[in-house]
Amino acid sequence: MKKIYHIKGLDCAHCAMEVEEAIRRVEGVQSVSVNFVAMKMTLEAEAQSFARVYAEVKRVSRSVEPTLRFSEEKPETDGAERRELWLILAAAVLFVAALAGEKLGLYEEGTLLCAAAFLPAYLLSGFPVLKKAVVGLFHGRIFDENFLMSLASLCALGIGEAGEAVMVMILYRIGEYFQSRAVARSRKSIASLMEIRPDQATLLKNGAEQTVSPDKVSVGDLILVLPGERIPLDGVVVEGSSFLDTAALTGESAPKAAEVGDSVLSGCINMNGPLTLRVEKEFGESTVSRILHLVEEAGDKKSQTEKIITRFARYYTPAVVILALLILVVPPLFGGDFNVWLHKAIGCLVISCPCALVISVPLSFFGGIGCASRHGVLIKGAESIEALSRLSTVAFDKTGTLTGGEFAVTAIHPDIIGEEELLEWATAGEHYTDHPISHSLKAAFRGRIDPARIGKVRELTGRGVEAVIDGKTVLVGNESLMEQYGVEVHPCEKCTHHGTVVHVAMDRTYLGHIVVSDRVRPDAKETLQSLQRLGITKTALLSGDRESVVASVAAELEITEHYGGLLPEEKLTALSRLKAELPQGRTLGYVGDGINDTPALAAADVGIAMGGIGADAAMEASDVVLMEDKPAGVARAVRIARKTMGIVWQNIILSVGIKLVVLIPNLFFLNVPIALAVFSDVGVLFLAVLNATRALRTK
Numbered sequence: 001m002k003k004i005y006h007i008k009g010l011d012c013a014h015c016a017m018e019v020e021e022a023i024r025r026v027e028g029v030q031s032v033s034v035n036f037v038a039m040k041m042t043l044e045a046e047a048q049s050f051a052r053v054y055a056e057v058k059r060v061s062r063s064v065e066p067t068l069r070f071s072e073e074k075p076e077t078d079g080a081e082r083r084e085l086w087l088i089l090a091a092a093v094l095f096v097a098a099l100a101g102e103k104l105g106l107y108e109e110g111t112l113l114c115a116a117a118f119l120p121a122y123l124l125s126g127f128p129v130l131k132k133a134v135v136g137l138f139h140g141r142i143f144d145e146n147f148l149m150s151l152a153s154l155c156a157l158g159i160g161e162a163g164e165a166v167m168v169m170i171l172y173r174i175g176e177y178f179q180s181r182a183v184a185r186s187r188k189s190i191a192s193l194m195e196i197r198p199d200q201a202t203l204l205k206n207g208a209e210q211t212v213s214p215d216k217v218s219v220g221d222l223i224l225v226l227p228g229e230r231i232p233l234d235g236v237v238v239e240g241s242s243f244l245d246t247a248a249l250t251g252e253s254a255p256k257a258a259e260v261g262d263s264v265l266s267g268c269i270n271m272n273g274p275l276t277l278r279v280e281k282e283f284g285e286s287t288v289s290r291i292l293h294l295v296e297e298a299g300d301k302k303s304q305t306e307k308i309i310t311r312f313a314r315y316y317t318p319a320v321v322i323l324a325l326l327i328l329v330v331p332p333l334f335g336g337d338f339n340v341w342l343h344k345a346i347g348c349l350v351i352s353c354p355c356a357l358v359i360s361v362p363l364s365f366f367g368g369i370g371c372a373s374r375h376g377v378l379i380k381g382a383e384s385i386e387a388l389s390r391l392s393t394v395a396f397d398k399t400g401t402l403t404g405g406e407f408a409v410t411a412i413h414p415d416i417i418g419e420e421e422l423l424e425w426a427t428a429g430e431h432y433t434d435h436p437i438s439h440s441l442k443a444a445f446r447g448r449i450d451p452a453r454i455g456k457v458r459e460l461t462g463r464g465v466e467a468v469i470d471g472k473t474v475l476v477g478n479e480s481l482m483e484q485y486g487v488e489v490h491p492c493e494k495c496t497h498h499g500t501v502v503h504v505a506m507d508r509t510y511l512g513h514i515v516v517s518d519r520v521r522p523d524a525k526e527t528l529q530s531l532q533r534l535g536i537t538k539t540a541l542l543s544g545d546r547e548s549v550v551a552s553v554a555a556e557l558e559i560t561e562h563y564g565g566l567l568p569e570e571k572l573t574a575l576s577r578l579k580a581e582l583p584q585g586r587t588l589g590y591v592g593d594g595i596n597d598t599p600a601l602a603a604a605d606v607g608i609a610m611g612g613i614g615a616d617a618a619m620e621a622s623d624v625v626l627m628e629d630k631p632a633g634v635a636r637a638v639r640i641a642r643k644t645m646g647i648v649w650q651n652i653i654l655s656v657g658i659k660l661v662v663l664i665p666n667l668f669f670l671n672v673p674i675a676l677a678v679f680s681d682v683g684v685l686f687l688a689v690l691n692a693t694r695a696l697r698t699k
Contacts, residue, residue: 027056591634
């Protein structure tokens with residue numbers, strides 16, 4: 001059983017990391033992810049013991065973070081952010097007043113009267129931090145940022161630097177406030193996706209209209225969607241015609257026509273005409289629900305970079321605290337001025353907080369995922385962004401991916417019967433299949449196939465079909481199917497058409513072949529050129545179609561390698577060969593569009609399902625889902641991933657670099673002012689978080 005809980009009372013990403021580590025050690029927990037940016041926990045455990053495990057998880061979590069609360073319902077905002085701002089402003093006013101008194105000579109720095117003047121500002125700004133530090137100590141949490149700031153400020157008070165003690169607390173609270181604002185902004189941007197989830201549906205029952213929740217509508221029910229309304233469930237148009245705004249799903253602004261017989265997806269907006277739909281999927285299985293589920297889960301899949309930083313933070317902070325103690329103790333033993341080295345130790349403690357690193361990196365990934373989803377690209381987690389950014393080779397399926405999948409019969413070459421009769425046997429054999437080729441055969445055949453003529457039908461993946469028609473065994477498929485059944489194919493010298501060849505045999509007698517051609521998608525060549533501009537110079541085309549057809553498409557699109565006549569399992573062999581040729585540290589992507597591409601999507605480093613919202617298996621197996629049925633989304637996904645990873649590394653360098661720039665002089669050359677030390681923590685945190693929000697915006 002897997003459940004998602006909303007979190008309240010979690011203050012920082014470092015705390016989230018510690019809570020997750022504690023929960024992971026609870027007996028019975030199969031997997032857990034505590035997502036600070038999304039403020040939710042995903043918990044998985046055996047169904048029969050879930051209640052016991054959850055009770056233990058709550059106990060353990062509160063021992064680490066006493067203010068932490070879990071809820072299955074999203075908690076309401078309680079105005080805490082506004083109160084925090086007023087407290088900071090009040091503390092700042094008191095601090096300025098105390099500072100003015102000192103400058104006016106009402107009391108001298110370092111005296112008891114001076115400390116008393118700064119005390120109200122210190123308590124107002126520092127009490128929440130001191131309280132959390134004390135509670136943390138009682139629960140064994142020594143090396144968190146509240147403890148570090150409390151220790152630094154109390155040491156400053158101890159050496160008579162009351163003003164600097166207050167400055168530590170005020171600057172720290174300001175940094176925390178802006179951090180929470182920036183994180184909330186990112187959350188709001190992602191939450192705006194939730195607006196595509198419709199709240200109600202108009203159900204047509206017994207001639208009457210009823211307004212109900214979408215989850216109360218069953219498959220087969222009729223619903224009415226008026227102009228301006230969002231389509232609540234996936235369905236087929238049975239009455240009316242209109243244009244649909246699909247921007248929420250695909251990122252494209254061009255309206256899409258919807259007429260009787262067309263399938264429409266939930267989340268689209270009906271623009272100008274009433275539509276009556278027959279519901280095809282329940283609400284939980286509809287496109288909009290699946291998209292939102294993917295986006296919600298995306299933040300739980302941590303990248304390798306995040307995992308390394310989490311481990312780094314676990315050892316980094318204790319190491320710096322030990323360093324501060326050594327600075328405080330060792331130099332005075334050899335004659336150093338205790339107050340000078342105490343000041344250096346305080347600076348070291350303030351500088352050491354890893355929050356900028358721990359929060360800005362996952363926030364960058366979170367922003368990248370949100371940005372991609374607004375551009376019609378669903379990326380299933382930070383690890384997928386990381387893999388996408390390192391793509392150097394991309395392999396494509398042909399039919400329905402680089403070609404439109406809109407087949408048409410372009411040639412009929414019978415061997416021993418007439419053209420119309422050959423087409424009839426082929427159409428009858430493909431009568432119950434839903435492949436694009438079967439649709440083209442049905443469209444070309446002028447007559448009607450009586451289903452009563454058709455007996456047992458067996459579909460052979462990657463080869464074709466075997467069907468009993470009028471008591472005769474009919475084979476319709478490729479050359480591999482004919483070889484399997486020992487049928488000798490007669491080559492046709494006059495056939496100069498490029499396309500997929502459909503061979504037909506009856507009772508192991510060859511009847512002839514039909515050529516079905518597909519057109520290259522209009523944006524396919526531009527997609528390949530975009531990938532080349534991104535440095536992805538090696539591309540491959542993998543297809544079950546004839547080698548000559550595959551070679552023709554590869555030449556037209558300037559694809560570097562091509563493999564034709566592949567069965568699904570043979571695509572895996574081709575992918576393994578391409579993987580073996582990858583440069584060190586680079587990844588292989590595979591772009592496919594259907595159920596038959598599922599093994600290849602799962603085997604690639606990055607599986608990209610194109611138009612995958614219609615194919616459950618492809619959507620599950622892939623790492624990236626392109627909601628619009630166009631290959632251009634591949635280059636778009638790579639651009640977003642690379643920008644996101646660029647921001648991630650900028651934040652890593654910014655967070656570590658500035659701390660080192662301040663820490664090293666503090667240790668060896670000069671006494672760094674406490675204000676500068678605080679900036680190297682909360683200031684860098686604020687800058688890193690602001691930089692992370694750039695990932696939300698990619699052209």
